[in-house]
Amino acid sequence: MRTAIGTALVVLLLLLAGCSPGGRTDGGPVTLRFQSLAWQQESVAANKELVREWNATHSDVKVEYVQGSWDSVHDQLLTSFEGGEAPDVIHDASDDLADFAYGGHLADLTGLLPARLRSGIPRAGWATTTFGHGVYGVPFLQEPRVLIADADRLRAAKVRIPTPGHPWSWAEFRQVAKRLSGPGRYGVAWPLKEPVSATLNLSLSAGGRLFHRNADGRVTVRFTPGDEVVPRTIRDQVTRDHSAPASTLGSGGSDTLPGFFSGRYAMVPLGFSYRQQIVQQAPKDFHWTVLPAPAGADGLTQGVSPQTLSVSADCPHKKEAVAFIDFLLRPRNTVRLALGDWMLPTGTQALKDPALHTAEYGWATGTALAARLRPAPAQSVRGYPEWKDKVATPAYQEYYSGAIGLAELRHRLERDGNLVLARYQR
8 A cells, every 4th residue: 555655646646746757857868767776986986977978869768877775675675665756776685585576575687677688697606696596687797705814924924825726724724813812813704793694604515504405496595514614614623723803703794893903803804805904904014915715625716795786666668778788888987986886796797807807906716706796595495584683693693602513503494494494484
């Protein structure tokens, strides 16, 4: 009812204003509203510049840049969908799309995507935005989780430096962290304010899946031996080896950087895009390097939730909206967006750009990991946000702090988690 009333009001207001619902004035161009979540200065500049280039070359379809925020995007979109005022082209992350797609708020792009765009992104990328039989977004930027390390500390400890071709195992990583530790100094700092996605995505390297889809399409949680490797390593580093401080478990990635620069921590597992902050904030005499995350039974595989571009289901000019997305994601333009956000493009052609293969700032290390990135385990699981907030986040936090053991962690994730998921799958 709220949707119907909201839509009726919007239509009435548009009619009163002499406009059609699609934003085309009589005889004038179509106007599309593009909500971008770009926030880094270089990224905002790249997005706005591309919008200007589109508008300069397309007289019939104009794009209006709208600034959004990662902090509030889910609630803001939900409200705008219900009010019938959603932007036409929507920037978001793939792990936020499932409920919007199943709720009918996003357009199915299956028959609208041009062949160039469709074939230019690997199947694993499209799997992050495919729900049921429809495609509800175009994945375009992604970032692996890497180890940002103090190069001088590694050199002084004479540890083997891992590469994408010869990474550390999780066991070797634990031993290295112990060697890098000492009085008042830790080998690694785990910023796990959001412990669930980090744990699940890294657990793919050890064969952990946690979510298992049955033949009837229903999803259940099963905590297998592969799901134990990463959380057990982190907990042992905190509670047994004391090579990782408990104090950073509730911190965000940026919170650990001052301690990293001061020598308190030798390594910090962070998303690839954090390099931009490090370049801006690190002391001039601080030498840092980018290392691949440890590998398990499944090698360097890890989960990601790419940034996406979607089209609102209510947009009356879906063809034009997809044409704008296609322009925005031409390989040359995608590279500009990737460099602006310090992330990797999903498109194979863009990924070949020499600017993304330099040793400077660890670009080459991150690019070498691109082929091992997979959809995050919870990507298409309905009820995941509630499972994460009410069950998994407190369970992992208590496990990492030493308050509960592995058996209780498993019990909560499976028993309580499956009760939550069952409500979404009736």
